[in-house]
């Protein structure tokens with residue numbers, strides 16, 4: 001979707017101001033995920049007569065949380081029973097709201113969804129590659145600090161051997177060396193080595209404290225070879241991704257708090273258990289065919305417009321006659 005330009009970054013600067021609904025004009029929204037419910041909310045506010053058809057028995061779509069006592073039967077027929085302790089939950093779909101998802105953040109505030117920070121980057125977490133450190137997991141902070149230290153040392157060597165003279169002015173050269181010394185925590189010889197200064201970033205063998213044995217001892221740095229393992233440096237570069245940057249948020253109590261809050265705004269508009277099978281556009285509007293799952297009855301509804309939020313992978317299996 002991103003490649004096709006359909007998943008572009010948000011330009012959200014406030015909710016849409018929809019006006020001009022023809023009196024009595026109707027819209028059928030397919031799917032009660034966040035996209036469908038939000039479309040329905042804004043369209044209803046603008047004066048359209050809106051109905052949402054949703055296949056499942058709950059709102060939210062992929063925005064979903066599982067708690068103790070829940071059960072779910074998968075497409076293949078296997079039933080998963082959730083036996084978490086009270087208060088625990090799992091978000092099988094989305095977990096994280098980046099700070100730049102401004103549209104969603106706006107509606108969370110408007111619909112009263114309490115948010116809290118999501119711990120996206122944990123410097124104390126383990127990083128693992130079977131090909132590095134003899135397969136032993138290591139702390140993120142240690143490998144991240146060692147990676148930048150070793151790379152800084154190598155770059156400083158290249159600069160000092162005049163290998164980058166065609167790229168750097170004399171002034172830039174001095175500034176770069178100074179930056180590498182500070183950023184990479186290099187010693188006076190521009191080498192990356194174990195020291196208390198390095199340990200102030202990657203952690204100590206014995207952390208500074210009080211009392212007679214309060215003096216810190218530095219930790220031993222890792223060699224360059226291990227931190228060059230792709231799984232190791234990829235883990236670090238992951239957090240540079242725009243959509244993975246901190247500050248990240250999550251709803252208090254589970255991701256489905258968002259779906260539930262959206263559903264409170266449009267609860268009277270949703271028909272659950274409605275499996276859409278056909279979308280047909282005509283001269284005067286659109287006809288939707290759906291199966292009422294409990295009764296197996298096939299029904300048709302007509303409207304002037306249709307907003308379809310059924311994911312493309314499912315839509316491609318439906319009978320869609322639109323121009």
Ligand SMILES: Cc1cc2nc3c(=O)[nH]c(=O)nc-3n(C[C@H](O)[C@H](O)[C@H](O)COP(=O)(O)OP(=O)(O)OC[C@H]3O[C@@H](n4cnc5c(N)ncnc54)[C@H](O)[C@@H]3O)c2cc1C
Nearest residue numbers: 031032033034035036054055061062093094095096275276
């Ligand atoms: C594992 C996973 C992790 C993710 N993590 C993140 C994350 O951390 N942060 C983030 O921002 N995004 C994340 N996403 C993406 C995010 O979940 C989706 O972009 C978003 O939920 C899509 O919302 P939607 O309303 O467009 O679609 P959906 O939520 O899929 O809603 C579509 C609705 O259509 C219904 N439907 C389907 N077929 C029919 C039919 N035939 N008839 C009637 N109704 C039908 C479905 O039941 C569903 O309710 C993640 C997605 C997944 C799967």
